[in-house]
Amino acid sequence: MPDLTSADHLPKRRPGGAALHPSWLPRQRRGTTPQMIGRYPDFNVLDAVDTWDEATKKVVLARLEPPGPLRFFTSDEEPVLRALCDTVLAQDREPRVPVAEMVDGKLADGLLDGYQYADMPDDRDTWRLVLRGLDHTATLGYQTGFAGCAEAQREAIVSEFAQGRLVGGAWDELNVAHAWSVVIRMMLAAFYSHPWAWNEIGFGGPAYPRGFMRLGGPGADGPAVREPFEQPGATDEDPVQVVDAWER
Amino acid sequence: MGTFWRGILKGALGPRDNDSRFLLDVHSRDLPGETTMARYRDDDEVDLVIVGAGAGGSVLAQRLARHGWRVVIIEAGPFWHPDEDWVSDEAGSHPLYWTQKRIISGADPIELGKNNSGRGVGGSMVHYAGYTPRFHPSDLSTYTDDGVGADWPICYEDLRPHYEQVEAELPVAGQDWPWGYPHRYPFSPHPVSGAAEKLREGALRCGIEMRVGPVGIVNGTFGNRPHCIYRGYCLQGCKVNAKASPYVTHLPDALAHGVEVRANCMALRVEIRQDSGRARGVVYATESGGAHRLQRARYVAIAGYSVETPRLLLASVSRRFPSGLCNNVDQVGRYVMVQGATQTAGRWPFELRMYKAPPPEISSEQFYETDPARGFARGFSIQTVSPLPIGWAEHVLADGHWGWALREYMRDYNHWATIGVLNELLPHPDNRITLADETDPYGQPIARMDYTLGDNDRANMAYSTKVITDILHAADAQDVLTIQRFAHLIGGARMGSFPEHSVVDANQRAWAVPNLFIADGSVCPTQGSANPALTIMALASRLAQRMASGAAMDDDPGARTGRTRSRAGNRR
Numbered sequence: 025m026p027d028l029t030s031a032d033h034l035p036k037r038r039p040g041g042a043a044l045h046p047s048w049l050p051r052q053r054r055g056t057t058p059q060m061i062g063r064y065p066d067f068n069v070l071d072a073v074d075t076w077d078e079a080t081k082k083v084v085l086a087r088l089e090p091p092g093p094l095r096f097f098t099s100d101e102e103p104v105l106r107a108l109c110d111t112v113l114a115q116d117r118e119p120r121v122p123v124a125e126m127v128d129g130k131l132a133d134g135l136l137d138g139y140q141y142a143d144m145p146d147d148r149d150t151w152r153l154v155l156r157g158l159d160h161t162a163t164l165g166y167q168t169g170f171a172g173c174a175e176a177q178r179e180a181i182v183s184e185f186a187q188g189r190l191v192g193g194a195w196d197e198l199n200v201a202h203a204w205s206v207v208i209r210m211m212l213a214a215f216y217s218h219p220w221a222w223n224e225i226g227f228g229g230p231a232y233p234r235g236f237m238r239l240g241g242p243g244a245d246g247p248a249v250r251e252p253f254e255q256p257g258a259t260d261e262d263p264v265q266v267v268d269a270w271e272r
Numbered sequence: 273m274g275t276f277w278r279g280i281l282k283g284a285l286g287p288r289d290n291d292s293r294f295l296l297d298v299h300s301r302d303l304p305g306e307t308t309m310a311r312y313r314d315d316d317e318v319d320l321v322i323v324g325a326g327a328g329g330s331v332l333a334q335r336l337a338r339h340g341w342r343v344v345i346i347e348a349g350p351f352w353h354p355d356e357d358w359v360s361d362e363a364g365s366h367p368l369y370w371t372q373k374r375i376i377s378g379a380d381p382i383e384l385g386k387n388n389s390g391r392g393v394g395g396s397m398v399h400y401a402g403y404t405p406r407f408h409p410s411d412l413s414t415y416t417d418d419g420v421g422a423d424w425p426i427c428y429e430d431l432r433p434h435y436e437q438v439e440a441e442l443p444v445a446g447q448d449w450p451w452g453y454p455h456r457y458p459f460s461p462h463p464v465s466g467a468a469e470k471l472r473e474g475a476l477r478c479g480i481e482m483r484v485g486p487v488g489i490v491n492g493t494f495g496n497r498p499h500c501i502y503r504g505y506c507l508q509g510c511k512v513n514a515k516a517s518p519y520v521t522h523l524p525d526a527l528a529h530g531v532e533v534r535a536n537c538m539a540l541r542v543e544i545r546q547d548s549g550r551a552r553g554v555v556y557a558t559e560s561g562g563a564h565r566l567q568r569a570r571y572v573a574i575a576g577y578s579v580e581t582p583r584l585l586l587a588s589v590s591r592r593f594p595s596g597l598c599n600n601v602d603q604v605g606r607y608v609m610v611q612g613a614t615q616t617a618g619r620w621p622f623e624l625r626m627y628k629a630p631p632p633e634i635s636s637e638q639f640y641e642t643d644p645a646r647g648f649a650r651g652f653s654i655q656t657v658s659p660l661p662i663g664w665a666e667h668v669l670a671d672g673h674w675g676w677a678l679r680e681y682m683r684d685y686n687h688w689a690t691i692g693v694l695n696e697l698l699p700h701p702d703n704r705i706t707l708a709d710e711t712d713p714y715g716q717p718i719a720r721m722d723y724t725l726g727d728n729d730r731a732n733m734a735y736s737t738k739v740i741t742d743i744l745h746a747a748d749a750q751d752v753l754t755i756q757r758f759a760h761l762i763g764g765a766r767m768g769s770f771p772e773h774s775v776v777d778a779n780q781r782a783w784a785v786p787n788l789f790i791a792d793g794s795v796c797p798t799q800g801s802a803n804p805a806l807t808i809m810a811l812a813s814r815l816a817q818r819m820a821s822g823a824a825m826d827d828d829p830g831a832r833t834g835r836t837r838s839r840a841g842n843r844r
């Protein structure tokens with residue numbers, strides 16, 4: 025396991041900017057994280073639910089309800105949507121944050137961001153065009169729909185998408201760079217609003233009415249840094265918990 | 273009061289003529305007076321109707337109500353009930369933002385939505401961060417001094433007493449301020465979080481001085497407003513009442529003095545008498561598709577934010593004003609400005625947990641004015657910030673990461689601290705609000721915003737990004753991630769000395785309509801590198817004083833042109 029006091033596990037510090045395979049991460053022991061990996065194996069933000077105010081509790085806990093069927097996307101679109109969400113957020117196995125359903129819900133309810141690029145259609149149309157465009161590119165390159173592609177193939181397509189370089193088919197009806205911004209922002213907002221993602225990154229979550237007494241800072245073990253309920257990040261002391269069965 | 277006494281009495285002084293802090297309830301965050309406030313009939317000609325219960329509109333209403341004016345505020349958004357409506361959660365705060373569609377364009381389109389404006393009683397300050405710096409005297413004369421931007425028709429001395437008063441009302445906490453016009457704050461600086469402390473360390477090593485604050489956040493108690501609990505959700509609406517917004521600082525007193533806030537009412541046009549050219553009142557709808565009503569008034573003030581104010585003027589078409597109210601000289605919507613708001617984050621070996629404490633902590637205005645050696649006009653300020661997870665994900669994304677790489681940086685969240693800049697970007701006539709072809713559910717044309725950076729702007733942004741990146745390296749950051757972004761809209765109906773180049777005069781009174789005023793950030797001719805809310809409030813406070821005395825209605829050409837005091841008043 026890499027030494028977390030160095031930054032050698034961070035993509036920009038690694039050859040080619042590639043992320044380290046997550047098999048170095050400890051398995052979550054408390055609570056749930058996406059794919060049960062994370063840096064805070066003994067931290068569960070939901071342990072503090074009793075300190076949250078009612079309004080916040082209602083909004084956050086609703087995200088843990090089992091997701092219902094899609095309301096905005098059609099059954100034809102569903103596999104492409106799921107494949108895109110999985111690739112962009114690197115969720116390759118259960119438990120997954122139900123990003124596809126969360127995005128679908130926002131679009132169905134018309135909860136949009138409040139701006140639209142002049143060279144783009146409405147966000148809802150953008151989503152449908154993007155899914156069609158992904159299938160178009162996948163079919164040209166790999167003779168199968170986007171959902172049928174292997175993970176590496178999907179990553180290659182998304183990488184082109186992120187750089188605004190896809191053309192042909194539905195892409196010609198969009199400014200591809202703007203389309204990337206529209207869809208990825210919505211996926212990120214969904215994923216990082218979910219308490220499982222907070223567990224993974226060690227975020228303290230809602231803090232009202234409790235607030236914070238200890239404002240963080242250097243001196244890793246000092247009382248100045250963490251509240252009693254916050255758990256320190258993983259160290260390399262417990263190799264038994266490391267998931268070594270992680271084969272991509 | 274002299275600087276000495278302001279120092280001695282720090283934390284013990286309250287503002288005069290504003291009881292908002294005592295009117296608030298200790299046990300409930302609701303706006304006291306919502307159920308008992310005055311109600312006026314549409315055909316009752318009130319003294320003043322204001323569009324928008326935000327930073328500008330609320331201060332104007334509170335002040336004039338104290339002078340006995342009968343005031344109605346038309347507000348598009350809801351009356352908040354913070355205990356139930358606001359949450360300690362990023363995604364759950366979506367209802368606070370103005371999310372009705374706007375079209376963005378130009379070479380550098382500005383993303384609006386959550387990052388720019390609010391909708392509801394209290395306006396955008398309900399979810400603003402809380403930095404409350406003043407503009408510098410030099411901001412008001414950039415054209416004369418630097419040959420860029422525009423001169424204001426007023427001088428710093430016109431604003432200074434109002435800055436002091438608003439600082440006492442918010443109240444502002446911070447260290448003694450050495451930059452611009454040096455001044456002290458009514459409350460002591462807040463303790464500094466571990467993340468911000470790390471950044472200050474780097475700045476000091478680079479020879480950059482940083483000071484704690486200034487923030488409109490209670491440090492101690494202030495009437496019935498409690499001390500900040502350092503939970504870090506200022507941009508999601510403060511459920512504690514520690515952070516200043518008109519909802520807690522001016523509207524309680526306004527309602528207690530006869531102001532009616534008519535929430536969930538969308539103003540659609542300012543009605544003009546075609547004979548005299550005076551405004552009769554404001555036409556509004558209580559629901560989309562609902563009947564249009566006209567609130568009559570002696571005076572009309574618009575304070576709907578730099579996008580909505582020009583939009584409302586442009587949509588108010590009549591025989592006298594075929595291309596929009598006050599727009600016969602084609603000035604409405606022009607010179608809209610934003611500030612460059614690049615942020616860069618650094619990584620350290622230990623946990624900093626930047627989600628704690630208010631995102632606004634410490635700042636520097638050392639680079640604010642022009643330095644010819646830098647190769648561009650005007651400058652920037654530096655401020656610490658601290659994104660919550662969704663904001664952090666956008667930051668990581670902007671540096672080019674998604675998939676496994678994004679997840680890796682996200683997992684590293686607790687090891688990072690973030691510092692940002694605010695660049696003064698220069699006003700340009702083609703950066704503009706216009707009306708798009710599409711209409712909203714009220715049938716009102718939606719706003720379109722075009723924005724393109726100039727060369728000076730790009731040079732400023734590039735230079736400042738290097739400065740904050742150097743700060744991170746000086747503090748031994750192990751990795752750095754950068755996001756280029758924009759913040760703080762201002763302008764679009766600017767004030768000036770000549771009707772050909774501005775929309776309102778030195779008293780914020782429309783050149784074209786004798787009883788119409790503009791009372792929000794739209795009137796600012798330049799924006800400096802300071803966050804705008806305090807200045808918007810100070811301008812509204814000055815306007816109210818002049819409306820109450822009648823000085824703002826003075827038709828004397830000299831009074832309208834402004835700058836009656838010597839220009840030297842701008843410098844010390």
Ligand SMILES: Cc1cc2nc3c(=O)[nH]c(=O)nc-3n(C[C@H](O)[C@H](O)[C@H](O)COP(=O)(O)OP(=O)(O)OC[C@H]3O[C@@H](n4cnc5c(N)ncnc54)[C@H](O)[C@@H]3O)c2cc1C
Nearest residue numbers: 324326327328348395396401402403539576580792803805
């Ligand atoms: C995320 C964020 C962080 C910020 N941080 C800071 C900061 O740290 N410091 C700072 O100084 N500034 C900050 N700002 C900016 C600051 O909040 C705004 O500049 C300021 O509140 C603008 O004041 P205003 O009076 O122009 O408009 P607003 O306060 O936005 O008020 C306008 C009101 O008018 C209403 N309205 C608009 N059109 C109509 C209509 N047609 N009919 C009826 N009502 C209408 C709106 O609903 C709104 O309530 C921040 C803003 C945001 C969004």
Ligand code: SF4
Nearest residue numbers: 500501503504506510
């Ligand atoms: S950090 Fe302080 S000011 Fe900000 S929301 Fe929390 S209590 Fe309010």
